Amino acid sequence: MAQHNETGKQGEAEAVRYLREKGYEILSHNYRYKHAEIDLIAKKGQLLVFAEVKTRSNLNYGNPEEFVSYTKAKLVMRAAEAYIFATDWMHDVRFDIIAVTLSGSQLNVKHIEDAFC
Template sequence: MAQHNETGKQGELEAVRYLQEKGYEIMTQNYRYQHAEIDLIAKKGKLLVFVEVKTRTNLSYGNPEEFVSYTKAKLVMKAAENYIFANDWLHDIRFDIVAVTVAGNELRINHIEDAFF
């Protein structure tokens, strides 16, 4: 498997751990709808959170969260709409980014709530 895939998997695992520590229940990982994918869908009380996880091993080209494009945000929203209707969700939702930086033995997580809508 390519190194960037391993880095992405590690980032998702760290994001899951982080969110669970913050009291979120992970409902689904890697939810797919047509050409869209949502990395994590989490729930906290009556709030459903759609999470895009971005992981980088260095910051030479910018912070991980800067790599969530407008196109990616639209795809996530499209998949979220499908998930909401398929699961008859009638409460609040939010779109977050969890940016993970793994450099050597150092791990940094930046959780951005309401990242896009």
């Protein structure tokens, strides 16, 4: 498997660990709807969180969160709408970015709540 795929998998695993530590229940990994994918869907109380995870091994080209494009955000929102409808969710929702930086032995997780809507 390509190195960037391994980095992404490791970043998602760190994001799951982070969210669980913060009291979130992970409902789904890599939820797909047509051409869209949501990395993580989590729940905390009556709040449903759709999280886009971006992982980088260095910051040479910018912070991970800077790589969530307008197009990607729209795709995530479209998939979230399908998930909400399929599960008949009737409470609050939020769209977050979890930016993970893995550099040598250094690990940094940055949780950006309400990143887009």
